[in-house]
Amino acid sequence: MGKNVIEVENVSRCFQVPGGEFWALKGISAAVPESSFVILKGRSGSGKTTLMNIIGTLDKPTKGEVKIDGEPVKNLSDYKREELRRKKLGFVFQSVSLIPSLNAFQNVEFSMRMAGIKPGPERDARIEECLKLVGLGNRMTHMPAEMSGGEQQRVAIARALAHRPKLILADEPTAELDSAMAARVAQLFGEMSKKEGITILMTTHDVGLMGAADYLIELENGERIDA
């Protein structure tokens, strides 16, 4: 067991709402070790997405501290956070999140450009490898509009993993997929975490997928309720 990629220490997040404050997260602590596939589970409104956003440095906690790959992100400048995101993180979102003007290959290529990976045959080979990994080796030149929702989501996964990030954050990636496809995606995440050594944190409320995960973290009303 290596070091922890995610360390969440006593994180709370408060939103100003009409009529007072709403605590979406109440003192969450968690640690996710390297190359593990973790499912963050909970009903909607339980604070899953808020926690994902904070771990993904898209949002800041009101209290507490988050360390990504051992580095505290609390005091990082916006620029440093962006650098962190492009180098060490990958995202998969619930709905279509591909850039519509780029084809599958270019969408994957884009995350590598962002991570500053030099162009060349190696990069192209990696892109193909990732697309083959998600089973889309034959659809590399297709535009997002020409693919089904499941196919698009798989391109998004390939994109999230192409630049070999430390951590992939997947927010309800299976919500729009049928159960067979959802199971495939979960299985894919499980395999990838081992093969590529990438830590994957995925939110879902689909109980059928839990088996694929190494760990489960369960939230309810902003509190962690798993053991």
Next chain:
Amino acid sequence: MLGIMLQKMWHKKWMNFSLLLGCILLVATAVCFPLYQDAAYNRMLQDEFNHYVASTGTWPAQIKMTIVSRKDKTGGTISSMEKFMNTIYSDLHVTQKDAVYYYAFSQNGIHSTMNRPDADELNVNLAMKSSLPEHVTMLSGEMYSERGLTDDGEIEVVMSQSGMVKLGLLVGETVVFDALRAPDGSEIKMHITGVFIEDDNADYYWQEADGFFDTVLLMNDNLFREMFTGSNAGKYTITCYYNAMFEYNDIFADDVSYLKDRTEYYSMESSYKSVVSTPAYMDVLQSYENKYSRISATLVILQVPVLIMLAAFLLMISGQMYEMERNEISVIKSRGSSRAQIFRMYLYQALLLNIVGAGVGVPLGMLMSKLLGSTRNFLVFDFSETLNVRFTTTALIYMGGAILLGLMCLTIPAIKHSRVSIVNLKQQKAMRKKPLWEKLFIDVVLIAVAGYGFYNFKHNSDKLTEAVLNGKSLDPLLYLSSSLMIVGAGLLFLRLQPYFLKLIYNIGKRFWKPASFVSFMENVKNGRKQQLIMLFLIMTISLGMYHATVARTIVENAMANTEYLDGADLMVKEVWTEILTREGSPTGEYVEPSTDKYMTAPFSEGYTKVYKDDEGYISASGTNRIKIMLMGIHTKEFGGMTWVDMDLNGDHYYNYLNKLAGTENGILVSANFRDKLGYKVGDTISYSNSLGKSTEGVIVDFVSYFPGYSPVIRKQLSDGTLSVEEGYLVVSNFEYMRKKLGNTPYEIWMNTKDGTTEAEIYNWIKSENIRLTKYVNKSVDLEDAESDPLLQGTNGVLTLGFVVTIILCGVGYLIYWIMSIRERELVFGVLRASGFHKGELFQMLINEQIFCGLLSVLAGFGIGALTSAMFVPILQKAYQSISQVLPMELITNPADIQRLVLVVAGVMLICIAVLTGMILRMNVAKALKLGED
């Protein structure tokens, strides 16, 4: 449905605000043109009237009539005329100024009751003039009373000052007619109550010639009517003068044709035709109508492109709206709403927007037309002189048209989209196709048509000049050709632009940074969406540039031509007295007036004497007499006062004058002496002045242009065709001419101090008692050239067109980009989540602005320059006056281009600022969530 509509409108408030703005601008512009035209025509009409008043000193808006009501007739003429006078104002639809009645008896002998024998010899006219008391000052005595009779029953009368001198009657004296009797047969006794002088105010009440009242005794008008007209009219012969004066300030352009027709009816057909002769204002109205017909069509043609762009703007915005609402429409449709219901929903929305738009647009349009009225040159305003704008029926019709157009632009896309269900939509989204115009090569077709028009007009430009000089308006095809050229070239650019971008992209394909990569790909895939806004930008810039060049070129060429033909600042020629022989026959010699006064005149900056004879001639060998313009000048003084540009003659102006100065009997002759008659430098020519005296001169050089000289003399023949003649010129030394041809009346050419007004010069001439046969004031001529209604109107409409297009373009551009970013919110969220830096987002925006905006702007300038170079020279022909002799010079004022660049740059900067603000404020998490529902 109404609720859904309002909710939907609120939800898309920015979109609807843009649409509203479009509707407002559409109505404002549509209304502005007729309002401006109406106001401009009114001003033109008033200018005509004012010009008439200034040049004749008389009131133009009046109908004068004279009748004689004869004794032993029924006397019905007077009552019929009075009836006519009472109804004429309402019948002509004019505002009464003064209705002047003057009734008089012919001269009748009188005697004084004071037993003055000298008074017994006198003959006087007893008369009345309406509203006399208000237009006189009493020198002595009093005005006749309200009743008009003394207590003794004598008629109170007043006489003029000159009458008093002439008649020698006294105030207080009573005179009695020898033969003329009152209706009841009693004596007519007239008691002189006072002496008046005519008030010298400019109300044109007094129009009688000097001495008219010398023998007239004026009595109370009502009393006159009571005693001598009506049932008593048959007993007297009375001469009646009527003058129906009305206010010309209240005559508007759209009253002209009615006023003209009605007046014509009076003088040609009505029962009064024998007494109504054609009034002076008919000439004024005719002159106005000539000018009107020349400019009206031109103004309409010029505004068409702007209206088309307005409609395109609305179509673009509503297209964007439907693009965004496609999902909703298809969902509503899938849930069972009928097409008619959907259509009705959009119709209500369009109605609401258009009605509010009209409410704001009309006052805005009035404001805009006021602004236009202050246009002096392209984008140059002078607010000292504003236009009187009033709402007209034409404007109302335009408003209706604009609303209809607005409704159509906002609802037609709904018809198209209401056919689409959610299923078709998904299918459609997957497809991308070339726009129709690209498939049909509309761009190439437009350029070909414009090119044909260009070719055609270029080769028939003399016909064009002729047509315009004949009072025809600008050929619509000419202006259309230039507009088609701009649209065609703009479309061609849009066709080529993607290839250009692809080329650049491919050059650095693998090395583009993420920001550039995304923006390139965005443009390659979605560039077509931008084509309309790009075309807008191109058209704004190129039309702006073209219009600026048209306006500048026309005005400045007209001015340069005037300056050239006039010569110095002031040219005058005095009346010289010819010396007669003892028998009284002319000697051909004159008394030369002293010219010292021209040196000492307060506004003078020096003068020179110039012989200028338009009727000189030469007798070339083998040819008949050729008419020449003969000039004799003091080279040094003349050169100091006049100027000819070097590129007109090929050499420095002074070099020619120096050559002339260097040879006593030398002459400068026009270039056609060389080109048509075959002379060369050193040849000797014999030339004569208009009196037939001749001498010889040696040609020292040839000039194509010389101050005041027309190389071509255009004349309009009576059949309307244009005759073009060569103009020949001989310039000699002043002293040599004086020696050889005698001292004939010469002109004084003078330079005046800056800021000298015409009134100063006029008063000076008056105070010096100078009698002139020629008076040319360059600054007055320049002002006339600049204030030509056609030029003014053209400048006004072109400026308005430009202002409107720039607003549309700015608003359209901003809306397009806001929509474009709204549409791509999800993408921006993804980019931000993937760690896109703010700088990179900014870079991306800049890139997109360069691809879409900057390239279009550059293309716009290119196309504008090209179109100007092609069409302005032709268009200028259509505006030139018959006296245009200087070669046309294409004038693009760098200041205009700077202004254009400044405005466009401002719009783009605002756009970038707004978009940057939008993107930076965008909450990444929220943007991504947005994609979730």
